[in-house]
Amino acid sequence: MSRHTRTDGPPLTELPARQKPPTIREVAHAAGVSTALVSIVLRGAPGASETNRARVLAAAEQLGYRANRTASLMKLRRTRHLGVTLNVRSAFQGELAEQIHAAAAQLGYQIVLSLVTAAQDESRAVETLLGFRCESVIMLGCQLPEARLRELARELPLVLVGRRRVNLGNVDVVRSADHHGQALVVEHLTRLGHRDIAHVDGGQQPISAQRRQGYRAAMRRHDLGARIRVITGGDSERDGHRAAAELLRSQQPPTAVCAFNDHCALGIIDTLAKAGLRVPGDCSVTGYDNSLIAQLAAIDLTSVSQEPPLLAQSAVRAAIDRLEGHASGPTDTVLEPRLVIRGSSSPPSRRLPHRP
Amino acid sequence: MSRHTRTDGPPLTELPARQKPPTIREVAHAAGVSTALVSIVLRGAPGASETNRARVLAAAEQLGYRANRTASLMKLRRTRHLGVTLNVRSAFQGELAEQIHAAAAQLGYQIVLSLVTAAQDESRAVETLLGFRCESVIMLGCQLPEARLRELARELPLVLVGRRRVNLGNVDVVRSADHHGQALVVEHLTRLGHRDIAHVDGGQQPISAQRRQGYRAAMRRHDLGARIRVITGGDSERDGHRAAAELLRSQQPPTAVCAFNDHCALGIIDTLAKAGLRVPGDCSVTGYDNSLIAQLAAIDLTSVSQEPPLLAQSAVRAAIDRLEGHASGPTDTVLEPRLVIRGSSSPPSRRLPHRP
DNA sequence: TTGTAAGCGTTATCAT
DNA sequence: ATGATAACGCTTACAA
Numbered sequence: 061m062s063r064h065t066r067t068d069g070p071p072l073t074e075l076p077a078r079q080k081p082p083t084i085r086e087v088a089h090a091a092g093v094s095t096a097l098v099s100i101v102l103r104g105a106p107g108a109s110e111t112n113r114a115r116v117l118a119a120a121e122q123l124g125y126r127a128n129r130t131a132s133l134m135k136l137r138r139t140r141h142l143g144v145t146l147n148v149r150s151a152f153q154g155e156l157a158e159q160i161h162a163a164a165a166q167l168g169y170q171i172v173l174s175l176v177t178a179a180q181d182e183s184r185a186v187e188t189l190l191g192f193r194c195e196s197v198i199m200l201g202c203q204l205p206e207a208r209l210r211e212l213a214r215e216l217p218l219v220l221v222g223r224r225r226v227n228l229g230n231v232d233v234v235r236s237a238d239h240h241g242q243a244l245v246v247e248h249l250t251r252l253g254h255r256d257i258a259h260v261d262g263g264q265q266p267i268s269a270q271r272r273q274g275y276r277a278a279m280r281r282h283d284l285g286a287r288i289r290v291i292t293g294g295d296s297e298r299d300g301h302r303a304a305a306e307l308l309r310s311q312q313p314p315t316a317v318c319a320f321n322d323h324c325a326l327g328i329i330d331t332l333a334k335a336g337l338r339v340p341g342d343c344s345v346t347g348y349d350n351s352l353i354a355q356l357a358a359i360d361l362t363s364v365s366q367e368p369p370l371l372a373q374s375a376v377r378a379a380i381d382r383l384e385g386h387a388s389g390p391t392d393t394v395l396e397p398r399l400v401i402r403g404s405s406s407p408p409s410r411r412l413p414h415r416p
Numbered sequence: 417m418s419r420h421t422r423t424d425g426p427p428l429t430e431l432p433a434r435q436k437p438p439t440i441r442e443v444a445h446a447a448g449v450s451t452a453l454v455s456i457v458l459r460g461a462p463g464a465s466e467t468n469r470a471r472v473l474a475a476a477e478q479l480g481y482r483a484n485r486t487a488s489l490m491k492l493r494r495t496r497h498l499g500v501t502l503n504v505r506s507a508f509q510g511e512l513a514e515q516i517h518a519a520a521a522q523l524g525y526q527i528v529l530s531l532v533t534a535a536q537d538e539s540r541a542v543e544t545l546l547g548f549r550c551e552s553v554i555m556l557g558c559q560l561p562e563a564r565l566r567e568l569a570r571e572l573p574l575v576l577v578g579r580r581r582v583n584l585g586n587v588d589v590v591r592s593a594d595h596h597g598q599a600l601v602v603e604h605l606t607r608l609g610h611r612d613i614a615h616v617d618g619g620q621q622p623i624s625a626q627r628r629q630g631y632r633a634a635m636r637r638h639d640l641g642a643r644i645r646v647i648t649g650g651d652s653e654r655d656g657h658r659a660a661a662e663l664l665r666s667q668q669p670p671t672a673v674c675a676f677n678d679h680c681a682l683g684i685i686d687t688l689a690k691a692g693l694r695v696p697g698d699c700s701v702t703g704y705d706n707s708l709i710a711q712l713a714a715i716d717l718t719s720v721s722q723e724p725p726l727l728a729q730s731a732v733r734a735a736i737d738r739l740e741g742h743a744s745g746p747t748d749t750v751l752e753p754r755l756v757i758r759g760s761s762s763p764p765s766r767r768l769p770h771r772p
Numbered sequence: 773t774t775g776t777a778a779g780c781g782t783t784a785t786c787a788t
Numbered sequence: 789a790t791g792a793t794a795a796c797g798c799t800t801a802c803a804a
Contacts, residue, residue: 080493083797094775099799109773124571129547130490131797134780137436139486148513149708154504158533165535170544173529179518188526191485215480297713330714352505353709357653358686439781450791455783465789487781490796 082123091119102127133193142169142379143189143197147176151352152368153200156221159372160198167380186212196379203265217382219375222366224266225392232378234393236366238267241397242274243281245318245346245364248399250282252407254316254344257284260293260303260328262320271320271348289314293324300327308335315343315408322347322354322363329361329404340406350400360403370395438479447475458483489549498525498735499545499553503532507708508724509556512577515728516554523736542568552735559621573738575731578722580622581748588734590749592722594623597753598630599637601674601702601720604755606638608763610672610700613640616649616659616684618676627676627704645670649680656683664691671699671764678703678710678719685715685760696762706756716759726751 084102088095093112100108101116108116119125133139142164146153157173164171172192174185182204189197196217202209210229212218218231225233242259249257259275262268272290279288293303300319304327307313319325325347329339339345347354350365374393381387440458444451449468456464457472464472475481489495498520502509513529520527528548530541538560545553552573558565566585568574574587581589598615605613615631618624628646635644649659656675660683663669675681681703685695695701703710706721730749737743 084799085797095798096776096800097774100774103799107773112773126546128490128549128797130486130495130549131780132799134484134486134490134782134797135799137780148504148510149507151505151507154510157504158531161531161533162535173531175514175517175529177514177517179521190482193484193486301713326712326714330712333714353712356682356686356709357657358682358689358715440783441781451781452783452791452793453789456790459783463789468789484781487796488783490798491781491783493796 081128082125083128084125087116087120087123087125090123091115139193139195140169141192141194142171142376143174143186143192143194144171144200145174145176145182145185145189145197145202146200150201152349152366155368156200156372156375159369160376163373163376164380167376169376169380183208190215196383198375198379217379219379219382221371221375222267224270225390226266228390230390232382232387232391232393234371234374234378234395236371236395236397238270238397239274239277241348241364241366241399242271242318243278244397244399245348245362246275246278246282248362248401249316249318249344249346249405250278250284252316252344252405254314254408255284256287256289256312256314257316257318258289258291258307258314260291260300260307260317260319260324262324263292263294263299265295268320275318293320295321295323297323297327297330300324300329301331302327304328304331304335308332313343316345316405317343318346319348321349322351322361325361325363325404326353326359329359340404341409344405344408346405354400354402362402362405363400365398365400367395367398437484438481439484440481443472443475443479443481446479447471495549495551496525497548497550498527498732499530499542499548499550500527500556501530501532501538501541501545501553501558502556506557508705508722511724512556512728512731515725516732519729519732520736523732525732525736539564546571552739554731554735573735575735575738577727577731578623580626581746582622584746586746588738588743588747588749590727590730590734590751592727592751592753594626594753595630595633597704597720597722597755598627598674599634600753600755601704601718602631602634602638604718604757605672605674605700605702605761606640608672608700608761610670610764611640612643612645612668612670613672613674614645614647614663614670616647616656616663616673616675616680618680619648619650619655621651624676631674649676651677651679653679653683653686656680656685657687658683660684660687660691664688669693669699672701672761673699674702674704676704678705678707678717681717681719681760682709682715685717696760697765700761700764702761710756710758718758718761719756721754721756723751723754 084095084098088098098116101113144157144160146157161171172194174188176182176185186197198219200221202220202223206227209231213230220233222235261272276288291303291306293299317328319328325345329345332339332343337343347361347363350363353359354361354363378391440451440454444454454472457469500513500516502513517527528550530544532538532541542553554575556577558576558579562583565587569586576589578591617628632644647659647662649655673684675684681701685701688695688699693699703717703719706719709715710717710719734747
């Protein structure tokens with residue numbers, strides 16, 4: 061995509077007709093004062109007499125005046141816009157976006173959302189945000205290659221949520237301790253009495269390596285190093301199906317399976333159920349992300365929350381600190397995840413299946 | 417909220433430092449031509465020599481120039497922005513937003529998303545979009561009172577998705593035939609052999625009345641008017657719980673329940689399961705919306721699709737037709753819903769529970 | 773306290 | 789084919 065076009069559609073042309081909204085000049089005229097004074101009054105700036113203040117406010121109200129943000133911002137040469145890229149299919153990212161919105165508003169910033177879809181990849185989504193003259197961009201679940209990220213970070217402050225900070229030049233990162241989160245799950249399962257705990261990982265994603273490592277370390281800490289079993293999974297239900305099928309084929313299926321995320325866990329549960337195994341009776345299953353799905357009573361999945369409100373707040377802070385010059389170098393904020401115990405995990409049954 | 421402030425945060429002030437992006441003037445200077453010519457070249461407008469075209473493009477590339485949308489739009493006095501309000505927790509609305517994005521892009525429009533959250537109600541969400549100078553606004557799942565909608569519609573073209581067009585003045589509406597959709601469900605269930613079919617409705621929402629009516633009419637068409645049973649429900653899992661509990665207390669529980677939406681259906685399934693009833697073995701349950709949740713293999717819920725892509729396309733067309741003056745009066749587009757049969761519905765079992 | 777006027781970066785009109 | 793130049797609506801020195 062050329063960087064010089066502002067849109068891929070037809071060239072911009074004037075709008076057919078429609079009445080144009082009132083300008084500050086018309087308000088000034090109606091109130092019988094100068095535009096400067098109107099500006100002062102409407103911005104709430106000091107230095108206007110009560111009489112004129114009232115007069116201006118009345119005139120504005122009467123005309124249905126609304127400040128033209130475009131014009132103000134052009135003059136000020138800043139927008140107070142924070143760009144956010146998100147995949148609107150992810151409930152987790154949706155919640156993050158909501159929280160970012162709130163946190164930004166608190167600090168006087170507006171957010172501009174740009175969708176990552178089949179039709180608009182992450183790179184284009186950021187380009188869109190640049191077109192809106194966002195002062196900083198927060199990317200949720202970013203998968204862009206490092207080189208591209210370093211490139212973007214040269215144009216404006218960039219904050220990544222949920223990605224490790226490796227080879228990322230001047231990019232800020234906010235994430236939760238995936239390593240620790242997965243360990244929390246293993247500890248919970250061992251405390252219930254499980255020893256044969258398998259992990260269905262997330263495949264290639266860098267975040268997957270973190271959780272896998274957390275699982276391995278926790279298993280070793282409980283002297284279960286010999287029982288470590290990692291199955292290749294992924295982030296979808298389908299991946300869970302595949303992995304569960306593999307587990308069922310094994311000589312001695314585990315009594316508990318911790319999955320890379322909730323969707324994957326759902327696939328596992330489904331396949332186990334179809335094979336006649338009850339969850340958690342015959343096998344405990346856990347997810348990750350504490351998504352809305354995990355919270356459904358019909359699913360009731362033990363999971364790990366990444367604390368979206370905190371993640372969001374940290375991301376906004378990182379973006380704005382950088383923007384306003386409070387930041388020294390690139391930051392890497394790591395938050396503690398929280399285990400949420402629900403009904404999909406329980407002690408192993410006495411009669412372990414397939415046990416000799 | 418005052419209409420005159422452009423943000424509730426602190427007043428806008430200049431940005432500390434950060435290098436300012438190159439302007440068209442700098443490109444012109446670098447290329448040794450006028451700004452007018454640069455504008456012509458970068459917009460792809462005709463009327464520039466090949467030599468100068470190349471020169472300008474090279475200069476722009478070299479300086480890393482990116483057109484300032486704000487400035488362009490200020491001059492053109494139009495934005496080609498379509499505003500969209502959405503609740504990012506709704507998978508259905510998320511999918512709609514994606515499709516609207518695609519449809520709008522096709523026509524050369526960009527969408528601006530405004531979140532409806534606990535902290536920002538629908539009214540404020542629209543105000544935000546007005547601040548961005550959107551030329552038209554599409555509201556997803558709008559609950560605003562009619563008076564407010566008529567008011568907004570005076571400011572700009574307004575399109576509502578998924579709401580009936582009553583008392584709405586100059587507002588366009590795009591929706592699916594809820595009446596018909598619910599009837600499709602009843603027909604499906606009768607075809608399976610069900611006669612005792614209950615409906616758990618959506619409570620107060622206007623859309624709920626439509627579906628309820630569709631259920632009633634379809635029951636009567638199949639001579640099941642005497643068996644009509646409507647339970648007050650809602651749009652959440654919890655509502656489904658309550659309704660199912662009520663059904664279980666009745667003398668003769670139904671052999672099938674069609675719910676207002678997927679979430680509600682989930683609650684019903686959950687409560688039935690806890691009471692020892694199997695779905696669909698002992699009781700079939702259906703939802704509405706064909707959300708991602710319904711599609712999960714572990715849920716596998718028979719549901720009704722509102723065809724988000726079509727809904728989105730129609731909404732965008734309505735918005736733009738109005739904008740570009742192709743529209744005559746307010747429109748009411750009604751699309752046909754589609755039944756999606758899955759595993760939560762099956763023929764009634766031979767031994768009907770509680771049958772005398 | 774109030775008004776005048778110079779920009780912000782772009783596009784479009786009208787000369788040349 | 790190209791270049792001055794006047795808007796677009798707003799903010800803000802600076803002047804009164």
